[in-house]
Amino acid sequence: MLTNFNGMKTYNTEQIRNVVLMGNTKSGKTTLAEALMLEGKVIDRRGTVEAKNTVCDNTEIEQLYQRSIYPTLFYSEYGDHKINFIDTPGSDDFIGGLISAFRVVDSGVMLVNGQHGVEVGTEIFSRYAEQHNIPLLLAVSQLDHEKANWDSALDSLKEAFGSKVCPLQFPVETGLAFNAYVDVLKMKMYRFKEDGEREELDIPAELADNAEELQAELVERAAEADEALMEAFFESGTLTPEQIVQGLVLGFRKGEIMPLVIVSGKKDIGVKRLMELITLIAPHPGLTSAKTVSGEEVPCDANGASSLYIYKTSQEQHLGDIAYFRVMSGKVSEAMDLVNVNNGSRERISGLFVAAGRKREKVTELMAGDMGCTVKLKNAKSNHTLNGGGKSWEFEPIAFPPSKFRTAIKAKSDKDDEKLGEILNRAAAEDPTIVVEYSKELKQLLVSGQGEHHINTLKWHINNTHKTEVDLLTPKIPYRETITKMAASSYRHRKQSGGAGQFGEVHMLIEPYVEGAPENSRFKVDGKDLVLSIRGKEELTMEWGGKLVYYNCIVGGSIDGRFMPAILKGIMERMEEGPLTGSYARDINCYVYDGKMHPVDSNEISFKLAGRNAFRDAFKKAGPKIMEPIYQIEVMVPSDCMGDVMSDLQNRRALIEGMSSEKGFQVLKAKVPLAELHKYSTSLSSLTSGRASFTMELAEYTQVPADIQERLLQEYEEEDKDD
Ligand SMILES: Nc1nc2c(ncn2[C@@H]2O[C@H](COP(=O)(O)OP(=O)(O)OP(=O)(O)O)[C@@H](O)[C@H]2O)c(=O)[nH]1
Numbered sequence: 001m002l003t004n005f006n007g008m009k010t011y012n013t014e015q016i017r018n019v020v021l022m023g024n025t026k027s028g029k030t031t032l033a034e035a036l037m038l039e040g041k042v043i044d045r046r047g048t049v050e051a052k053n054t055v056c057d058n059t060e061i062e063q064l065y066q067r068s069i070y071p072t073l074f075y076s077e078y079g080d081h082k083i084n085f086i087d088t089p090g091s092d093d094f095i096g097g098l099i100s101a102f103r104v105v106d107s108g109v110m111l112v113n114g115q116h117g118v119e120v121g122t123e124i125f126s127r128y129a130e131q132h133n134i135p136l137l138l139a140v141s142q143l144d145h146e147k148a149n150w151d152s153a154l155d156s157l158k159e160a161f162g163s164k165v166c167p168l169q170f171p172v173e174t175g176l177a178f179n180a181y182v183d184v185l186k187m188k189m190y191r192f193k194e195d196g197e198r199e200e201l202d203i204p205a206e207l208a209d210n211a212e213e214l215q216a217e218l219v220e221r222a223a224e225a226d227e228a229l230m231e232a233f234f235e236s237g238t239l240t241p242e243q244i245v246q247g248l249v250l251g252f253r254k255g256e257i258m259p260l261v262i263v264s265g266k267k268d269i270g271v272k273r274l275m276e277l278i279t280l281i282a283p284h285p286g287l288t289s290a291k292t293v294s295g296e297e298v299p300c301d302a303n304g305a306s307s308l309y310i311y312k313t314s315q316e317q318h319l320g321d322i323a324y325f326r327v328m329s330g331k332v333s334e335a336m337d338l339v340n341v342n343n344g345s346r347e348r349i350s351g352l353f354v355a356a357g358r359k360r361e362k363v364t365e366l367m368a369g370d371m372g373c374t375v376k377l378k379n380a381k382s383n384h385t386l387n388g389g390g391k392s393w394e395f396e397p398i399a400f401p402p403s404k405f406r407t408a409i410k411a412k413s414d415k416d417d418e419k420l421g422e423i424l425n426r427a428a429a430e431d432p433t434i435v436v437e438y439s440k441e442l443k444q445l446l447v448s449g450q451g452e453h454h455i456n457t458l459k460w461h462i463n464n465t466h467k468t469e470v471d472l473l474t475p476k477i478p479y480r481e482t483i484t485k486m487a488a489s490s491y492r493h494r495k496q497s498g499g500a501g502q503f504g505e506v507h508m509l510i511e512p513y514v515e516g517a518p519e520n521s522r523f524k525v526d527g528k529d530l531v532l533s534i535r536g537k538e539e540l541t542m543e544w545g546g547k548l549v550y551y552n553c554i555v556g557g558s559i560d561g562r563f564m565p566a567i568l569k570g571i572m573e574r575m576e577e578g579p580l581t582g583s584y585a586r587d588i589n590c591y592v593y594d595g596k597m598h599p600v601d602s603n604e605i606s607f608k609l610a611g612r613n614a615f616r617d618a619f620k621k622a623g624p625k626i627m628e629p630i631y632q633i634e635v636m637v638p639s640d641c642m643g644d645v646m647s648d649l650q651n652r653r654a655l656i657e658g659m660s661s662e663k664g665f666q667v668l669k670a671k672v673p674l675a676e677l678h679k680y681s682t683s684l685s686s687l688t689s690g691r692a693s694f695t696m697e698l699a700e701y702t703q704v705p706a707d708i709q710e711r712l713l714q715e716y717e718e719e720d721k722d723d
């Protein structure tokens with residue numbers, strides 16, 4: 001059905017365009033992709049999302065949910081050009097696909113649903129595009145929908161992007177009767193018949209004023225893009241069509257103009273024109289260069305050394321791993337030998353393909369700037385660079401946004417533990433926004449991702465593709481323990497059972513460690529002055545943050561020097577398993593200043609235990625407190641949901657730090673304890689019908705409130721009893 005591939009030409013760099021299709025979920029990207037491929041005769045029939053037969057939503061899970069989850073490479077041909085597109089998911093949960101696409105495209109088409117205008121996805125994704133210097137063409141879709149509203153969609157775009165928005169078209173009518181638009185670059189009207197055939201017509205009199213007004217606006221915007229054009233405009237009062245395009249090209253590439261067009265993928269309206277405009281306005285890859293980790297700029301030049309960059313890998317039955325790449329420099333051809341700079345492995349390009357979803361066509365050569373895929377590489381992952389010509393270029397890795405949702409995961413049956421680890425590692429290699437880690441501290445296997453839906457998709461795969469049952473559990477909170485004041489204690493460990501006994505006695509004093517504070521040697525213990533003479537000092541940085549400073553203040557040989565490391569070992573055991581709740585302890589100065597030995601029974605074990613217990617006792621007397629991780633969060637909320645989001649945050653012990661407004665959204669900054677953030681992305685989504693988004697980052701550790709400390713202490717005691 002979708003196999004009607006025509007013989008593929010080899011396209012030169014200048015004939016190629018690389019474009020990402022992006023936009024809020026359900027804006028119609030995947031549907032538009034079908035129309036783009038039909039126009040380019042890559043397919044001979046359009047599939048639909050509902051019929052589960054589109055090129056881009058080609059996995060079982062995408063068809064199940066009727067939405068895109070992975071970035072999908074496809075191409076179309078227009079005139080002498082080949083346009084490589086990447087259809088991306090519109091849900092924030094799968095943002096990884098869009099971020100990786102940004103690394104290999106040179107421009108983007110942002111679809112905006114004509115029923116809703118700017119949505120949260122439009123807003124978030126355009127911010128990312130700006131960060132990645134990807135210029136955007138705006139395309140209003142679904143104007144054939146009965147609820148479509150062109151005027152309000154246009155207003156919302158102007159509100160979001162200001163004067164950058166530059167309409168090249170407007171619809172004649174919207175809603176069910178939508179079948180025509182006016183193009184103010186061509187100054188023609190285009191009407192589409194039921195069978196998709198396009199008629200070019202003169203602009204009717206009643207639309208002439210509107211068309212002229214928009215054209216005048218367009219001319220001005222084009223003139224502003226360049227001084228020479230501005231002069232030409234002042235001289236003649238207008239610009240020629242070629243000059244307008246020239247201005248559009250310049251303004252677009254500088255990110256100052258966002259041309260606005262109309263498309264309907266479902267009705268195949270404006271699709272050919274969109275391709276034409278892409279070939280006219282969007283930059284070809286030869287105009288770009290890419291940076292390597294060592295800061296070298298590598299121009300995208302077909303005459304350079306061969307180099308390709310893998311931005312995605314996926315797995316298909318019978319085929320194994322497929323690596324999707326962009327040719328960064330030179331030419332890549334079949335049977336070429338390249339070296340993977342990231343791991344030194346030699347790779348042969350045994351099959352070279354262009355791809356439209358799962359449909360691949362074999363080609364012999366791809367030029368700099370083109371995109372394709374290959375199979376059977378030995379050891380290649382996304383972010384890897386493969387070079388020829390003895391080059392050691394390593395292109396900068398894609399920086400993915402930090403995770404927003406974290407859960408603990410466990411195989412239902414213990415025998416599946418190892419298999420689960422393998423599945424997760426593979427999933428993380430295919431989708432780098434999945435982060436897997438085993439927490440020694442929490443004794444849990446944790447997976448993090450961009451949202452609950454993201455993680456549920458992963459769970460679906462584990463269950464369905466890998467036939468492994470798992471449970472998702474609430475992750476434990478990595479509390480920390482520390483002390484607030486000085487305390488001293490002594491502990492005698494003695495054991496006399498049968499043969500050799502055990503004996504060790506340790507006197508110690510602990511106090512809070514404060515970065516940069518002067519060293520203390522005078523203390524008051526039980527009302528008496530205690531002056532320590534510091535003989536040795538060891539400053540240890542804890543793996544989990546914070547310090548332990550271990551002072552040897554033994555005088556007169558009350559404890560032999562050879563036992564000091566054993567005492568430290570005992571203390572470290574309790575640092576690792578804090579005396580209050582078993583969490584990691586941090587930021588303590590510990591002075592060992594006295595003790596006793598037994599000529600026969602003292603050994604390392606005895607001093608380790610004495611040190612361990614003396615530390616525990618001192619800790620409990622030293623105003624101990626439990627610290628919890630606090631995250632800095634930034635929530636982007638549509639103004640009408642602000643109240644609900646605020647009160648929800650207040651129930652989560654949040655400290656609201658500020659609010660600002662940005663392009664029709666409110667940006668809320670707050671500090672929130674991690675313990676209150678479990679499934680926050682899910683709650684936020686339901687409070688705002690998916691119109692909000694947020695980021696979170698560890699900010700600091702602060703003391704938990706007294707009632708919570710009390711509860712945690714009790715819980716630990718109960719647990720201890722169970723043991
Ligand atoms: N009326 C109308 N409906 C459309 C049009 N394009 C897409 N749709 C419908 O809108 C829904 C979403 O379309 P998709 O193509 O899956 O949208 P998407 O942007 O790929 O969505 P995600 O993959 O979730 O990001 C489907 O039910 C389509 O049939 C259009 O031009 N007009």
Ligand SMILES: [Mg+2]
Nearest residue numbers: 029030067068
């Ligand atoms: Mg889609």
